[in-house]
Amino acid sequence: MNVYLDNAATTRIDPRVLKAMMPYLSEKYGNASSIHALGQDNNLILEQTRAAIAGLLKAETSGLLFTSGASEANNYILRGIMSANKAKGKHLVVSAIEHPSVLQTARELSRAGYELDIAPVDADGRVDLKALKKIVREDTALVSVMAVNNEIGTIQDLEAIAQIAHAKGAYFHSDIVQAIPYLRLDLKKMGIDACSLSAHKFYGPKGIGASYVRPGIKINNLISGGEQENGRRAGTYNLAGIVGMGTALELAYKERSVYLKDVKLLRDYLWKSLKKEIPEIKLNGGLKYRSANNLNIRFGRIEGEAILMDLSLRGIYVSTGSACSAHNLKSSSVLSAIGLADYDLNCNIRFTLGRFNNKKEIDYTVKNLKKTVARLRAFSPVK
Ligand SMILES: Cc1ncc(COP(=O)(O)O)c(C=O)c1O
Incomplete structure (x- = not known):
């Protein structure tokens, strides 16, 4: 056995997800950026999937950008928001139990001249809210705390953390990779300004994820050299992966x-x-x-x-x-x-x-x- x-x-890919992806790996192979019909038909599917994913997360469609996974999304959001918001401040706060794609990125930023504070957690892995209140400052640009920890499964009080960040005018980012399908997240209601997700954690394909950054927040690119995603991320769209992620997310919410x-x-x-x-x-x-x-x-x-x-x-x-x-x-x-x-x-x-x-x-x-x-x-x- x-x-x-x-x-x-x-996770193992759900057979229904695989089935939804298959046409985009075979007969519907057009590049979603191409101007001819094979491309434009796929562009329609791409944008429909973007809207559906944003709808499920209660987020604004134009803030959702497809990435190669959550490691890229975390790098993009931390590096992009910190470098584009220096006028607000150069202070960054992350929790002590973040995934390495957040924690190591934050450490690299601190070596590059940003100021980093690590928020402590209690014995259950929950962020100490009193300590966090003292750490967040007027010049804090971003607070990043994951929704559910990947090692010990701790669920954070995201709404309380968002309030602490917002009280000082900082943005709040959450790595929500391990929360799906277990938590129902309403980004708007919870005060989550930015988040990262990855399809392979909820019965979707590997190599596809998304970053969400609320429209209006300044952010610099991580990957340049193409006009995809309105010039915000270069690289040919992984349409089969995107369709797979959309289907997997829909099933995760439904079931x-x-x-x-x-x-x-x-x-x-x-x-x-x-x-x-x-x-x-x-x-x-x-x-x-x-x-x-x-x-x-x-x-x-x-x-x-x-x-x-x-x-x-x-x-x-x-x-x-x-x-x-x-x-x-x-x-x-x-x-x-x-x-x-x-x-x-x-x-x-x-x-x-x-x-x-x-x-x-x-x-x-x-x-x-x-x-x-x-x-x-x-x-x-x-x-
Ligand atoms: C909490 C968390 N964040 C980020 C990642 C990275 O995701 P990806 O594999 O899509 O890069 C993982 C898993 O690897 C994770 O568990």
Whole structure:
């Protein structure tokens, strides 16, 4: 049996999404910027999809720009807004648990002359709002806090954070990659001025995402050299990907109850079974503000990498550390930010469930994990 429990790294494409994409990979191959009919027919589809995505997010259509994914969108928004709004100030604030495409970009900006402050989080990974209030200043141009954390699933109070940013006239950006399909976001109502998303996290294709920047906000280009996106991003449109992302987002919104109910039931069942079957385990972060699909568990006395490899041999796929880029065996800065001791930083496994999982798979996982843990602990030098 193969069990895929790494849905925060990527999801399997929904067959309905693939079907919607196929014509744009075959007979409808025209470049959406071409003036002839094959191009213009596709341009219509492109703009219809843009409007549909913006409509679902309750955003203004003209602010939505297609990118190669969320890493590009995060880079574009941080670099583009900071460099275009120097008159407001050169101060940038990001949370301590941001994805590297935000955190490393912010650090690079600080090396290039911008001022950076990192907002601390509590033991659940939630931004400390009191501390944030003190950090945001009159010269803060941008505050960036993700909606849902990719490692521990923490859901932030985005409305409160937006208010704190806006009180000082700063823009608020949120990386909403892991929030879809689990949260219903209304960008306008929540005060989100800019956001980034990525289709492959919600059963769409890889290599396509979007950035949203509320019209009227000044932003500089990241990729130049073409007139696509009204001159805001160069590069031929990935229409098949765009159509796939539109279809996936529509399904995510329409079928949200599946994620909220069925995935959460399975996730809770996994946690209950693990607690019953395996001693010396702890949940990293709390359950209250956690995305319905996530468990991040600390296994006393054994290394996460060893557990991951053993499970992989048994056909069970999970992740450890900063799981979007798990080649990097550095310990997790997210777990460090929520207060884990150094000796606990390498004993963790992230399980992220999805709509294609079932109870049989969870039983198989618990049964095998029990064996894996017992075997590894028998060799552990830490008693
Ligand atoms: C929270 C978060 N932001 C950004 C990204 C990067 O997305 P992409 O793979 O589309 O570049 C990921 C995952 O890799 C993520 O989990």
